[in-house]
Amino acid sequence: MINIENLTKYYGDLCAVDHVNFKIKKGEILGLLGPNGAGKTTIYRILTGYLSPTSGTIKVENDNINEHLMKIKKRIGYLPEEAPLYHEMLVYDYLDFVADLRGVNKINKNAHLHKLADLCSLNEVMHKTINELSKGYRQRVGIAHALMGNPEILVLDEPTAGLDPNQIAETREIIRRIGKEKTIVFSTHILSEAEATCDRVVIIDEGKIVADDTIDALRKELNEQSFEIIFRKLTKGN
């Protein structure tokens, strides 16, 4: 469904993503893993249209991101790391604004907002301003933002970063529930989470792909049971 071809991104002289190629199948939950600064966020930002690639391209089905950006944006819901939101807005107003920009039908809008509020357990904070919310709630608003308009593809950049164990469990549960019918790309530093959720993992280090397979296949290939050790071996952590 998503084809990433020879993707390269330079920030000045620094090469953040270096000729990356991989595919994401429809309905798959793909874990994009790697140490901090490996280039994961840059790939997400290119995929969601926030940044332009220096060279290479991304195709979603037959649409090239350089030519059909708007069409692709409509199909992708994005949760950036630490969900930066408009602090002064009410949660309801914010989600209403996102629904409008996502082109959610006016007749269905209220029902859709309530459905998302239920799914992300936001009902009790809908009329609070975003700066009053705890980190966990902000993250849930970010997830509701990503799910708005029911996009087919979800890109979640460290959706559980900085949350407490209860919030991590809740967020994971939301991802698990929505993951049944969507294509999901997500990253995490909690490797057990990747093991539990992903159909396949792509591991990148210093902008290059170092592994692209299922976790079981990687175990066999490297003859090692612990995914943490595999990860450290592949990303030069050892």
Add this chain to the structure above:
Amino acid sequence: MENIKHIFKKEYKAYFVSPIAYIVISVFLIIVGWLFFSTFFLDRQASLTRLFTLLPITFAFIIPAVTMRLFSEEINIGSYELLHTLPVSNQEIIIGKFLAAVAFVGAMLAPTIVYAVSTAFLGDLDWGPVIGGYLGAIFLGAAFSAIGLMASSLTRNQVVAFIISMAICFSLTLMMDFVLFFLPNSIVGFFQYLSANYHFQNIAKGMVDSRDILYFLSVIFLALYGTGLILQEKK
């Protein structure tokens, strides 16, 4: 078009949920009121000329305060990333934000209509220059808003955005007075044409000339186009 409306609505509302709008409007009305009424009874003329004479210089530091947050704040907290990854184009974001700033300038000017009405009670007010003055004020406000928006897209620091746009707006306002003193007559005309104050005063006399309108439209277009290029460059 729909997206422009949604961005406009959100931005316009955002002005009034923070105290900034009320502070800016109050400061504007106090300054303009004081400048206008301090000599109003001495002049003994039922005219708003003085209000419009001083408007460009007041706008040159009030409007940068109105526009400084439009992009800087978003870039700083990172919400621009969320906004930009929604199915909305750069042009729609820019125009929506620009129109919200112009609408805010309109809301800021609206209470000064009281001055016109009360002046009309005191004497025989010529409404031509008053209407011209307000029309010119909207064009001037729009041009300065576009410049402010461009400055705001340059930096994540609102204070820096404020200073850059104030410097440009002041230069455009004061250009006419400076060139008359320092430059030879042969090139004064050229610099006069670049001065926002010169075109504003023409309209404020009650004469709506297409050259003056064209000047403001050009400034607005160039500044908004520049904003688009700056945002594109950040990608």
